[in-house]
Amino acid sequence: MHKYIVMKFGGSTLSDINKINNCANKIISKFNDYFPIVVVSAMGDTTQNLSNLISKITSQPTSLVDSANPIMSQYNQHANSIKSTTIQSNIATDLILSTGEMVSAGMLSLSLNAKNYKSQPVCGWQMPMITNSNHGSAKIEKLSKNYINSLIQNQTIPIITGFQGVSPANNITTLGKEGSDLTAVALADQFNAHCYIYKSVDGVFTCDPNSNPGQKINQLSYDNMQIASEHGAQVIYHRAVKYAKKHNVKIFIQSAFTKANGTTISNSPSNQNIITKQRAFLTILNQNNPIPNGHAFISYDQKWCLFSNQKELQNYLEICDAKIQNPKHIKITLIHPQKIIKENFIQIAKKYSSIYSCMESYSWICVQSKHVKDLERELHIGFI
Ligand SMILES: Nc1ncnc2c1ncn2[C@@H]1O[C@H](COP(=O)(O)OP(=O)(O)O)[C@@H](O)[C@H]1O
Numbered sequence: 001m002h003k004y005i006v007m008k009f010g011g012s013t014l015s016d017i018n019k020i021n022n023c024a025n026k027i028i029s030k031f032n033d034y035f036p037i038v039v040v041s042a043m044g045d046t047t048q049n050l051s052n053l054i055s056k057i058t059s060q061p062t063s064l065v066d067s068a069n070p071i072m073s074q075y076n077q078h079a080n081s082i083k084s085t086t087i088q089s090n091i092a093t094d095l096i097l098s099t100g101e102m103v104s105a106g107m108l109s110l111s112l113n114a115k116n117y118k119s120q121p122v123c124g125w126q127m128p129m130i131t132n133s134n135h136g137s138a139k140i141e142k143l144s145k146n147y148i149n150s151l152i153q154n155q156t157i158p159i160i161t162g163f164q165g166v167s168p169a170n171n172i173t174t175l176g177k178e179g180s181d182l183t184a185v186a187l188a189d190q191f192n193a194h195c196y197i198y199k200s201v202d203g204v205f206t207c208d209p210n211s212n213p214g215q216k217i218n219q220l221s222y223d224n225m226q227i228a229s230e231h232g233a234q235v236i237y238h239r240a241v242k243y244a245k246k247h248n249v250k251i252f253i254q255s256a257f258t259k260a261n262g263t264t265i266s267n268s269p270s271n272q273n274i275i276t277k278q279r280a281f282l283t284i285l286n287q288n289n290p291i292p293n294g295h296a297f298i299s300y301d302q303k304w305c306l307f308s309n310q311k312e313l314q315n316y317l318e319i320c321d322a323k324i325q326n327p328k329h330i331k332i333t334l335i336h337p338q339k340i341i342k343e344n345f346i347q348i349a350k351k352y353s354s355i356y357s358c359m360e361s362y363s364w365i366c367v368q369s370k371h372v373k374d375l376e377r378e379l380h381i382g383f384i
């Protein structure tokens with residue numbers, strides 16, 4: 001039986017006062033069984049807004065870029081130029097970016113105190129969580145338990161700012177976009193606890209549930225989750241999964257708002273794949289789904305076609321006399337002479353989305369503009 005539970009609340013679960021009170025109730029609901037050690041992210045879009053503010057004063061990119069991600073950074077022109085920013089700008093940037101978590105830690109503490117549960121906000125530097133000086137994607141070097149233990153002994157629930165550490169030079173560092181997950185996993189490791197990550201979604205799905213209907217995955221291996229995170233699934237920070245695997249920390253991804261069981265991430269093998277938006281995404285074409293310029297669409301059950309911009313697609317739809325089958329799905333019969341069989345479609349989908357599953361439910365993939373040329377070539381050379 002574990003004595004502690006680490007509970008991490010993401011930005012979308014803390015975006016207003018009602019939601020903050022809801023998180024406080026969630027913490028209280030665990031209190032009889034475990035002592036909660038809580039990690040918070042910044043309220044709503046706060047970190048992104050801070051990042052936008054920073055970019056108004058400096059032409060250098062801010063450190064809210066996943067430069068620690070080996071895959072995504074290839075696609076991010078900003079990631080490389082970070083190296084050229086001065087150390088002073090990086091220190092200032094991390095100080096600004098880290099403030100969002102302090103507000104939510106304070107607010108959630110106030111909410112618990114108002115409900116007669118003793119609670120106190122704790123900053124990364126207060127624990128302290130010592131990191132290296134790699135501002136923007138700092139690596140945790142040492143996490144001291146003493147300060148948290150002293151609060152626990154006093155029956156005070158610690159609400160710890162995620163994402164935030166302190167360098168040996170005594171400057172605030174940040175752990176990278178979505179870095180609060182890493183704070184939570186590192187604390188779970190230190191306190192021999194399971195790590196609960198609360199989100200606005202019911203768990204990890206076979207594809208982004210806010211873009212396409214997919215199935216919730218009950219059980220995922222660290223490896224499967226890490227691949228999906230590295231390829232752009234936003235559910236959990238890839239470095240948090242790597243850390244959890246190394247230290248054997250069990251992660252539960254659950255909704256902060258429903259009682260759904262969620263997804264367990266552990267070392268049990270799984271072969272479940274997740275579609276991410278790295279190179280391609282599955283799409284249902286409808287009026288609410290704006291189509292970015294230069295994307296290509298292919299369909300296995302019909303024919304394939306490339307459009308260089310949305311207007312071109314719309315013109316095409318008109319020519320095809322697209323019929324709305326139901327409000328969410330426009331069925332299009334393409335008149336393009338080329339046809340692609342399902343097996344080839346799946347092969348391409350696998351290649352372009354890197355990770356693939358539940359293809360049965362979709363008939364379209366959308367390929368990002370920078371990969372359209374490759375796709376076009378392959379459609380001609382490889383399959384047709
Ligand atoms: N495969 C996936 N499963 C679940 N959510 C996903 C997936 N891919 C992308 N997402 C997106 O990840 C987001 C993560 O949840 P959210 O609660 O918004 O994060 P945060 O922790 O920042 O508050 C959701 O908005 C969801 O649309």
Ligand SMILES: N[C@@H](CC(=O)OP(=O)(O)O)C(=O)O
Nearest residue numbers: 010011041047177178179180
């Ligand atoms: N607030 C930081 C850290 C973080 O982890 O956020 P979230 O848990 O909301 O993904 C960010 O936006 O990157």
